[in-house]
Structures are given as C-alpha cells and as structure tokens.
Amino acid sequence: MCSGVFIAGRNEGLKEKDDLPSDLMKYATVTIDHKDLSASSSFFGLAHSKAIYRPGLGATLIHELTEKEIRAQKFNLTSPPDVNQDDIPWPMGDKTDHYSIPSNINRTLLQDAISSLFIEKDRKKLINTRAVVVVYDGKLIAEQYARSWPRTSKHLGWSMTKSIISALFGIVAQEKNLDINGPAPVSEWNESDDPRHSITIKDLLQQTSGLNFVEDYTSSSDALKMLYLTSNMAKNAASHALGDKPGTQFSYSSGNTNILSRIIRDIVGENEYHSFPYRKLFYKLGMNSFIMEVDASGTFVGSSYSYGTARDWARFGLLYLSNGLYNNEQILSKDWIEQTIKSSGANRGYRYGFQFWLNNPVSDDSSERRFPNAPTDMYYASGNLGQNVFIIPSKKLVIVRLGATKAPGSDYGADDFLKTVIASIE
Structure with missing residues (x-):
C-alpha cells in the first residue's frame, strides 16, 4: 500500500x-x-x-530495526535530469510520431493483438492488463493503457527487477574487471572450509548457487520470510545452508538476487551505491521516473521491488535489443549480453541466463519452449502476475506487457499475443 x-x-x-x-x-x-x-x-x-x-529510496517495511533507526539513515542519492521528456524524441524522451510507422507493419493486426489483452473473456480468470508497449527496430510503434492507468503510471516489476540487477552487475563487472567465475565475495562464506565458499558470482546469476532456499508464495516460505520479516534480506539469504553442489542444479531463488545486490553495494562502496543504478543505467536510458526500493538495511531489494512506466520498461528492453549500445554509448558490452543469454547446463527445464528467462528449447521439440509461437532467440524479464519485457532480436522487437493477472500461472494468453504481434511485422 x-x-x-x-x-x-x-x-x-x-x-x-x-x-x-x-x-x-x-x-x-x-x-x-x-x-x-x-x-x-x-x-x-x-x-x-x-x-x-x-524519496529516492521508495517504501521500506519496518522490521527488526526501529522506525527511528531507519529514518536516521543517510545515503548519497542523485536527482533525475532536469528535462521535460515530452520535448525530447524517443527513446531518451517521450516525444513520438505514431504516424511514421514503418510500411511493413500491419497496423490492424498489431492493434488486434494488443486490444485482445484488454478484453476480459472469463470473469473468473481476469487478466487485468494495464499497459502494453511495442517497439520495433528502436521505434515505439504501438501502446495501449487500461482505464485509470495512464502512460505516466509507474508499475511494479516484481521479479523483472532481477533482470535490472543483472544489467547493473554487468556494468560493475566491466568497470571493476570482475571474474564472475571466482568465489562470490560474501562475508558469510569467507572461510575456505565453508562449503558455500565455492559459490561463484556466475552461480548466483544463473540461479545455480545450491543454497537451500524455498521460493514459494503460498506458505510461510523462505522467500516470504526474507521479504517481510527481515531488515537485511541479503544477510538472511546468505545464511542458508548449501543443499546442492554449486553449479549443478537450477533453483530459482530471490535470495540469490538479493545477495547479488549486496555484492554490488560492497564493490562500488557506500558513497556510490544508492546513486549507482540511476547514474550508470536508468538516466542514461531515459528511465527518469524509475525507482528501486531498499530494505531496512539500505540494500536494494533486487529480487522484487522496482517501479517504472511501461515506456521505462521498454527502454530497458531496448538496451538489450541494441546489444548494449544506447544513445551512442556502449553501456553494456556485447560480451556481457552474449553471456546473459546463455543457459546454464544445470537448467534442464525452461532455460535461464543471467537473471533472464530464455526461449531456446531443451531439445528440438518446439513445444518444450515456454512460448512455442515465439522465436528461439527470444529472452525476457518476467515478474509475478504477468509482468514481461520480451526481447526478440531476430524480429527487432521489444514487447512490454504489465498487469495483475490472477489466472493460474499468470497466464494472460502471452503465446498467442506474441504470435500475432510477430505476424504483424510483414
């Protein structure tokens, strides 16, 4: 609230x-x-x-620390650029020209695809789409918003925040020349005889840390306890024992991501950490309204808590579609993006890279893909209740869908939607 x-x-x-x-x-x-x-x-x-x-830190739940202690915290923050984005052309601004859509776009088919996500066909399984944005070859070609959710609304990304952490880690790795194959610098695992000492940064990025952490939102799970009952989420996650040998088993965990967020804090330092995402990523992309929230210890909740407009989320996807080159600056290296979209061999189900889901199949059977009607080179950020940023390099597409789908599996008909959007590119 x-x-x-x-x-x-x-x-x-x-x-x-x-x-x-x-x-x-x-x-x-x-x-x-x-x-x-x-x-x-x-x-x-x-x-x-x-x-x-x-302001600048978002909402923080008071737990373990007192309200007075939390309010007394002082962090070095930064302010968004003092510009009117309505006067600046997309993507750095919000000035767009929907009348110059490329001639190979079937507008009717594209609009049919988008409109279908705003039609409730089953009142018992509401899909509750709030925003859709489609970017083709860098140009914003279509968007639609639900009533009471205007273009300027900020949407909670939930686990799409994990993909933000991946990008931030890519920037840190470049600037600090990090070896992501070495032991992760986590204080709880410093001792060489600790079995967790062999967990690498790459293991955390690929969700193969081996930590015994239960990601379940229907009971009093490790994820819920971390998010709602602790002041220091990374410390809580890092305290878990090892369940599997690092690098051998895929196990999706919000704990891994919050550990990564604290590692960034330790590496860039206290003076830089709270302004780092804004200076190094968000404001360089024109994501001027974006915000990440911190826990009571002051660490960004990288697993779950970030807010941005639909266009902000599209800008983030466009960074990857353009291989890290944005506004004439190489923000992420091509090598980092290539590593990001390679799945660990430990994931024998749906493929997963560096905090992004991948659509390439385990076998030649296309039905084993999460989205059979989308190309195998598609990868995407995914969050609870159907938050998605789809990146499809072979089709030059970034597709954003935001909402609150309560249907089983947050299924809002994404596969058919993707199929029709792709078909609209003639």
Whole structure:
C-alpha cells in the first residue's frame, strides 16, 4: 500500500481494490498517513505493521530495526535530469510520431493483438492488463493503457527487477574487471572450509548457487520470510545452508538476487551505491521516473521491488535489443549480453541466463519452449502476475506487457499475443 500510494500515485481505494487480496482485506485495516509518508496496517486488530516512504529510496517495511533507526539513515542519492521528456524524441524522451510507422507493419493486426489483452473473456480468470508497449527496430510503434492507468503510471516489476540487477552487475563487472567465475565475495562464506565458499558470482546469476532456499508464495516460505520479516534480506539469504553442489542444479531463488545486490553495494562502496543504478543505467536510458526500493538495511531489494512506466520498461528492453549500445554509448558490452543469454547446463527445464528467462528449447521439440509461437532467440524479464519485457532480436522487437493477472500461472494468453504481434511485422 505504501509503495502504491507514494510511488505509483494510486488512490488508496484503487490500490486496495486492484492489488491487495480481497479475501484478506475484509479482515484488515490499512491507514495512510500523508504527513509522515507512511502506511500502517493490522489484521483483526493484531499483527501491526508499518512501512515508510523516503524519496529516492521508495517504501521500506519496518522490521527488526526501529522506525527511528531507519529514518536516521543517510545515503548519497542523485536527482533525475532536469528535462521535460515530452520535448525530447524517443527513446531518451517521450516525444513520438505514431504516424511514421514503418510500411511493413500491419497496423490492424498489431492493434488486434494488443486490444485482445484488454478484453476480459472469463470473469473468473481476469487478466487485468494495464499497459502494453511495442517497439520495433528502436521505434515505439504501438501502446495501449487500461482505464485509470495512464502512460505516466509507474508499475511494479516484481521479479523483472532481477533482470535490472543483472544489467547493473554487468556494468560493475566491466568497470571493476570482475571474474564472475571466482568465489562470490560474501562475508558469510569467507572461510575456505565453508562449503558455500565455492559459490561463484556466475552461480548466483544463473540461479545455480545450491543454497537451500524455498521460493514459494503460498506458505510461510523462505522467500516470504526474507521479504517481510527481515531488515537485511541479503544477510538472511546468505545464511542458508548449501543443499546442492554449486553449479549443478537450477533453483530459482530471490535470495540469490538479493545477495547479488549486496555484492554490488560492497564493490562500488557506500558513497556510490544508492546513486549507482540511476547514474550508470536508468538516466542514461531515459528511465527518469524509475525507482528501486531498499530494505531496512539500505540494500536494494533486487529480487522484487522496482517501479517504472511501461515506456521505462521498454527502454530497458531496448538496451538489450541494441546489444548494449544506447544513445551512442556502449553501456553494456556485447560480451556481457552474449553471456546473459546463455543457459546454464544445470537448467534442464525452461532455460535461464543471467537473471533472464530464455526461449531456446531443451531439445528440438518446439513445444518444450515456454512460448512455442515465439522465436528461439527470444529472452525476457518476467515478474509475478504477468509482468514481461520480451526481447526478440531476430524480429527487432521489444514487447512490454504489465498487469495483475490472477489466472493460474499468470497466464494472460502471452503465446498467442506474441504470435500475432510477430505476424504483424510483414
């Protein structure tokens, strides 16, 4: 609620109606305090909790540390560029020309594909699409937004934030000449006789750390405890014991990503860390409204908490479509992107790279791909409730879909949607 009101600019009533679980909210009381920028809640009058909003840092849940301790924290932040993006051409700005769409685009077919995601065919399985943006060959060729979700709305990316951390780590690796195949610099594993000492940065990036961490959101799992019951999420994740030999088993874990976020903090230093994503990535892409949230210890919650407009998310995808070259600057090296889209041999199911999902199949059977109707070179950022940034190099496409799909598996018909968008490129 705190993030939705103070970052996304949602009305409290709309936030509760659209995003919070209705079966539980009837037993809860939530109060917004606009004076001290906070949200407080209780459940049956018990289980009190509070989150505070701090400009540049987002909303932070108060736990383990006191509110006074958290509010007393001082970080070096940076301000967004002092420009009016409406006057600057896409992609650095928001000035677009929808009337100069390339002649090989079938506009009718493209619009049919997009419109289909805003039509609710089953009231019991709402797809709740909020925004769609399509970029072809660097040009923004189509977009659509749901009512009450204008173009300037900021959307929670959930686990798409993991892909942001991947990009930030790529920048750090380039600047610091890091060996990602060496032991990850994690204080909890420093001792050479600790079996976790052999976990590499690459293992963390590819979700093959071997840590015994349960990623489950239907029970009191490790992921939920980390996100809602700890002040230092990376420390919590790093405390887990080893379950498998590092590099041998794929196990998707938000804990791995939050450890990576803290490693970035340790490497770039306290004076640079909180401005680093903005100076080195977001503002260079024109993602001027983007924000990442920190936990109570001040580390970015790289697994889950970032907000940006649909166009911001499209800009992020465009960075990868252009092989790291953006606004005449090589922000990510081609080598890093090539490594990003190679799957670990440990992943025997759907393929996974450096915090991105891959659509290349395990075998020649196309049905084993997550999206059989999309090319095998497609890779994508993916978040809870159907957040996606699809990058398809062979089709020169970046496709963003944001929403709150409650259907099983957050399935909003993505495969058919992708098929039709691709078919519109003649």
